[in-house]
Amino acid sequence: DAGVIQSPRHEVTEMGQEVTLRCKPISGHDYLFWYRQTMMRGLELLIYFNNNVPIDDSGMPEDRFSAKMPNASFSTLKIQPSEPRDSAVYFCASSGGLAGGPIGEQFFGPGTRLTVL
């Protein structure tokens, strides 16, 4: 199995630009999570999906952030417009379902390091 795939691995953009991060979960997993990690705040859950349906987006910092999961093998996290304080590493993780274990046993992608200038 290729594991969780994220793209791009690095993104440098200017304030005000739109940023789209992409994730392909492990096949058979029915939960998908988007996290953001910074030194100050640690690893924070932004939103999670179950069977492609958003369940809890209370961690999304503001309306500039949006996430979609159009099918079981693809999800996007979009920031529009981006701001310097959005600079962080964004991780996608998946778990659960017949192919996975309990929901707490999550498999993380390699992350996208976002820098907003």
Place this chain on the structure above:
Amino acid sequence: QKEVEQNSGPLSVPEGAIASLNCTYSDRGSQSFFWYRQYSGKSPELIMSIYSNGDKEDGRFTAQLNKASQYVSLLIRDSQPSDSATYLCAARGYSTLTFGKGTMLLVSP
């Protein structure tokens, strides 16, 4: 506010020693707990899970849970330089994980 607290470290131990990493959590409703290891510049990876009070051993790793004290720990026996990483403690609520900020472990040869 559900919180998971960890000492940020670094915790420095010599090679071959036992490293003890600790974690406390605020949500008494949490039922399962996880330890993730994160190497610098890499993503977190699951190393241990524990669901009931007591000890759970897996190779050189032992997870300990005390729900009455809301305390979780991870012991690493015979520490190796390759164990140098940040260890994240996580508690599961209804369906999501709350992570601590992690403890950095440095194992010196």
